[in-house]
Amino acid sequence: MKIDYLTKVGAAFTAFFTPSSDGLIGGKPAPTELVSTKSVAIIGAGAGGTSTAYFLNNYLQPPHLKYKHEHASITIFEQSDRIGGRCSAFRIKNPGQPDEFVEVGASIFVKVNHHLVDTAKELGLEIKTLDDEKVAIWNGSEFVFEESPWKFWSIVKGLRRWGFAPLKLQRILKTTLNSLLESYTTPDAFDSIAGFAERFNLHKVAAQFTDRFLNEQGIGKLYSEEIVEVATRVNYGSNLNEIHALGALVTMAADDALQIKGGNFQIFEGMLAKSQANVRLNTKIARVRKLQPEYEGADPRFEVTTTTGQKEIFDQIVIAAPIEATNIDFDLDMPPLPKVNYRTIHATFVRGHVNPDYFHAVSAEKFPTHILTTNSDAEFTSVSIQVKLSNGETVTKIFSPKAVEEDLLDRLYTNRTWVKRKEWKAYPELAPIPELDSSSELKPLTASEIHQYVLKQHLRKKEDEAQKAAQAAWGQVEVVPGVFYVNAFEPLISTMETETIAGKNVARLMRDKILGYCPAEKCKSRV
Missing domain, CATH: 3.90.660 (Polyamine Oxidase; Chain A, domain 2)
Structure with missing residues (x-):
């Protein structure tokens, strides 16, 4: 039996992962196209926010991409005066x-x-x-x-x-x-935690x-x-x-x-430094508003307003803090988000x-x-x-x-x-999450089953309710086009390492949207 470090008090504790080999050799956009620079705002400088910035910057740099080009400018907003979020030391x-x-x-x-x-x-x-x-x-x-x-x-x-x-x-x-x-070991990015699970x-x-x-x-x-x-x-x-x-x-x-001698938070300080992001400490966000597209078919942009009244426009938003705790007015037409209670x-x-x-x-x-x-x-x-x-x-x-x-x-x-x-x-609170079972659709009623109509309707209603509850509980990573939620991962598991896993997944999703093509790690032919 092994009970070493059964729980080191307050740890964000366990892990189970093996080293990854990103192996992104870089797909090829059209030779005459130059991918425009996208502006990215990350709200929260904890494990999730700093790792998102770190991996996104890595994915958009050589040797992951063949040619160096500034594909994204990253700005991180943090309401406190330090980096690390729930990871802190004195x-x-x-x-x-x-x-x-x-x-x-x-x-x-x-x-x-x-x-x-x-x-x-x-x-x-x-x-x-x-x-x-x-x-x-x-x-x-x-x-x-x-x-x-x-x-x-x-x-x-x-x-x-x-x-x-x-x-x-x-x-x-x-x-x-x-x-x-x-x-x-998978190169895939997941747009929902249900899909990941x-x-x-x-x-x-x-x-x-x-x-x-x-x-x-x-x-x-x-x-x-x-x-x-x-x-x-x-x-x-x-x-x-x-x-x-x-x-x-x-x-x-x-x-x-x-x-880490001197505090685990240094890992996230280092990730942030490596990301080359613009860091705004002591800056609290009051509102994030979706703007009308400049023309039909254009991607939406977002206006970020601080509590001091400063406004900036960004192409993509990453929410890297529990939404319930941010007290931010998200004017984004977001679908209902899962209600996650924190201990x-x-x-x-x-x-x-x-x-x-x-x-x-x-x-x-x-x-x-x-x-x-x-x-x-x-x-x-x-x-x-x-x-x-x-x-x-x-x-x-x-x-x-x-x-x-x-x-x-x-x-x-x-x-x-x-x-x-x-x-x-x-x-x-890691309450049980309803299963999503895509193979559980009810079959159409036949004439011989018509006498069971009322029962079938009841079952169909219950199934629909269960599906909706499950979708709400799991949450989507891209809550609306261009807005990503790192903490969607937390109802599944919450640790320092899994926050970085979630950040890496968000970085992959963002990379694909920014580059607008299939990277080599997800394509059959490697170059």
């Missing part, structure tokens, strides 16, 4: 030692997160491993499991408690992850709650509640009856945890000394790095040691569904030098 002074950085949100990535790993290497960032960190599971009154410093003994302890459930789950994970691996056989596992799925797969209740649910609680703030099975499986696929997470950072009596422990020195909790009487979701300071203090991060009260802090710590709090919409 600095801590460590007496006599170099300063440390503590991740607020997206805490880790893993070796198979190749977009993140490859970009970090390209930028020359220092990657540090977290493979010596130990996990324990707390049920509110006692530790039900503690990882041993010896891997073999941890496996033996796990087999004794949960039997062969971990092995069963590994087989299920392998099947799901093999499907996900294919997403890195169906193409890689993810739609069925994402269409049911995890508790039911695990039960149907023969995974024991004890393992489900003490391992899988522990992971979904800390990674997505959800119990097994609140999250679809794909989300739960992804949380269980983490291993070889990594961080409110409270992160409490404490510098001081943990109280061993709270955990019935002999000393705090023997504490595991991460204490995760079952769905029980536990007063928090997790307590995680972020930094061990030279003066013997630690900086710990508490995750909880509500604000931690002073009484709990008094009992959890023998002393506190300082306390910092952060409340934010950390990740979406």
Whole structure:
């Protein structure tokens, strides 16, 4: 059994992808044509927005294209004063030692997160491993499991408690992850998340709650509640009856945890720098309005207005933030977008000394790095040691569904030098997504079936309603012609790496529209 980095608190966590080879050798437009320069506005400078800019710039440059030409000018609008979105960190002074950085949100990535790993290497960032960190599971009154410093003994302890459930789950994970691996080898761009999920056989596992799925797969209740649910609680703030099975499986696929020294946000700062985009920090968008085409058949253009009244015209728009949270007036004749609720997470950072009596422990020195909790009487979701300071203090991060009260802090710590709090919409509620089944059309009624007319009509209505609900839930990537929504991906899965996957997909769609021809990677004849 492997439970290393089951959940590194607040991580945007897992991944499952293999390296991609873009291999875009460049298709050929008509020899006498010169593709005009398109202006692109990206709203949001988090993982999705910066990766969209990064990949779009790459796709429109040699060697992907044979000839260098400025096909697009990119402008990124960010309402805050920093890059990285939900990925952020803060600095801590460590007496006599170099300063440390503590991740607020997206805490880790893993070796198979190749977009993140490859970009970090390209930028020359220092990657540090977290493979010596130990996990324990707390049920509110006692530790039900503690990882041993010896891997073999941890496996033996796990087999004794949960039997062969971990092995069963590994087989299920392998099947799901093999499907996900294919997403890195395809050159295709997807205009809907439903299309992406169906193409890689993810739609069925994402269409049911995890508790039911695990039960149907023969995974024991004890393992489900003490391992899988522990992971979904800390990674997505959800119990097994609140999250679809794909989300739960992804949380269980983490291993070889990594961080960027100085903060993971540096990856996205680097992506943005490489994109050559014009960056507007501290700039909030008030309105995006679709303009009337200049002539019949012309592509629409868009007017972007900031809260200070500045206006600019763009050919294409990328929304790289949850639409519900932007408070932007989108005057675009958009179809109904999926309603995605985001979990409110409270992160409490404490510098001081943990109280061993709270955990019935002999000393705090023997504490595991991460204490995760079952769905029980536990007063928090997790307590995680972020930094061990030279003066013997630690900086710990508490995750909880509500604000931690002073009484709990008094009992959890023998002393506190300082306390910092952060409340934010950390990740979406990954509710089951209705399946889209294009082969499920009702057949026309025959004369012999006329007596079943009323029943058939009822079924047809129910089917139509299900189809509409599914389409609304999944969302379209290009919500209206020329406007792309990166966060359409999030109801399927939400991680740092998958935000870059979504950004890359949007960049491919935009590339095809900008160039107006079929790139070589999507054509049968390679040149």
